[in-house]
Amino acid sequence: xxxxxxxxxxxxxxxxxxxxxxxxxxxxxxxxxxxxxxxxxxxxxxxxxxxxxxxxxxxxxxxxxxxxxxxxxxxxxxxxxxxxxxxxxxxxxxxxxxxxxxxxxxxxxxxxxxxxxxxxxxxxxxxxxxxxxxxxxxxxxxxxxxxxxxxxxxxxxxxxxxxxxxxxxxxxxxxxxxxxxxxxxxxxxxxxxxxxxxxxxxxxxxxxxxxxxxxxxxxxxxxxxxxxxxxxxxxxxxxxxxxxxxxxxxxxxxxxxxxxxxxxxxxxxxxxxxxxxxxxxxxxxxxxxxxxxxxxxxxxxxxxxxxx
Ligand code: KMH
Ligand code: ZN
Numbered sequence: 001x002x003x004x005x006x007x008x009x010x011x012x013x014x015x016x017x018x019x020x021x022x023x024x025x026x027x028x029x030x031x032x033x034x035x036x037x038x039x040x041x042x043x044x045x046x047x048x049x050x051x052x053x054x055x056x057x058x059x060x061x062x063x064x065x066x067x068x069x070x071x072x073x074x075x076x077x078x079x080x081x082x083x084x085x086x087x088x089x090x091x092x093x094x095x096x097x098x099x100x101x102x103x104x105x106x107x108x109x110x111x112x113x114x115x116x117x118x119x120x121x122x123x124x125x126x127x128x129x130x131x132x133x134x135x136x137x138x139x140x141x142x143x144x145x146x147x148x149x150x151x152x153x154x155x156x157x158x159x160x161x162x163x164x165x166x167x168x169x170x171x172x173x174x175x176x177x178x179x180x181x182x183x184x185x186x187x188x189x190x191x192x193x194x195x196x197x198x199x200x201x202x203x204x205x206x207x208x209x210x211x212x213x214x215x216x217x218x219x220x221x222x223x224x225x226x227x228x229x230x231x232x233x234x235x236x237x238x239x240x241x242x243x244x245x246x247x248x249x250x251x252x253x254x255x256x257x258x259x260x261x262x263x264x265x266x267x268x269x270x271x272x273x274x275x276x277x278x279x280x281x282x283x284x285x286x287x288x289x290x291x292x293x294x295x296x297x298x299x300x301x302x303x304x305x306x307x308x
């Protein structure tokens with residue numbers, strides 16, 4: 001089977017500081033964990049920013065600049081900035097830092113959806129920050145807005161005008177048809193790097209049957225014009241990304257998507273998850289792709305073309 005791309009999503013905007021002491025919050029922490037993840041074999045680093053004082057998801061360019069220049073300097077990994085930010089942010093806020101940095105890659109969420117995080121409230125805990133519990137509670141009335149007009153705005157401003165290519169986040173079957181729609185409009189060029197997202201309440205569930213069906217429909221819609229990767233939330237991460245690797249797909253790990261390394265055991269770092277999936281996929285006979293192999297495969301503009 002072909003080489004395999006390991007993406008690592010370092011911190012995200014889903015988990016809150018009280019859930020794990022290993023979730024990187026400050027610029028130096030994110031930079032250090034990103035370097036370690038790249039050294040462990042991650043060839044794409046998917047990046048969100050946080051307020052270093054409170055751990056809150058942040059759209060601030062200053063907060064992104066707390067780690068992006070260091071990662072650009074110290075790794076050759078592909079830097080992939082989130083345009084999803086946090087579902088509570090406006091699209092203008094979500095786009096501010098990616099437009100300034102003009103990364104090689106960015107995420108692009110292929111549909112408006114519920115993004116319910118309140119099930120993570122679970123057992124009572126000592127919250128480190130006042131914002132955490134209401135942030136999670138209020139996701140019972142939260143819409144993650146990604147209309148066709150929003151998608152065109154991102155494709156135009158970040159893609160056409162700044163040369164970014166995309167990790168298309170597909171949380172549901174319908175998102176594949178939305179992606180096909182934009183291909184039919186000539187607004188996206190293959191190869192399409194499609195991230196199948198499992199286990200977010202509001203998107204499809206983490207059933208292996210859903211993965212095989214997403215591949216079946218993606219094959220029908222995109223033929224050889226796409227590559228698929230898989231991310232899965234929480235305890236479903238390793239089983240589903242292992243299935244992806246066995247099917248010839250690619251994988252995404254990282255504390256953005258799951259805080260654990262095994263059932264009930266917190267991962268001590270992003271790199272620990274990278275090392276675990278690397279061992280699994282190499283035993284399956286897959287070879288890790290280097291960042292430059294990823295650039296050649298996905299048609300990326302090159303690390304020297306970003307503002308970092
Ligand atoms: N948080 C993941 C479920 C984005 O950043 O734009 C999907 C994601 C979206 O990473
Ligand atoms: Zn993300």
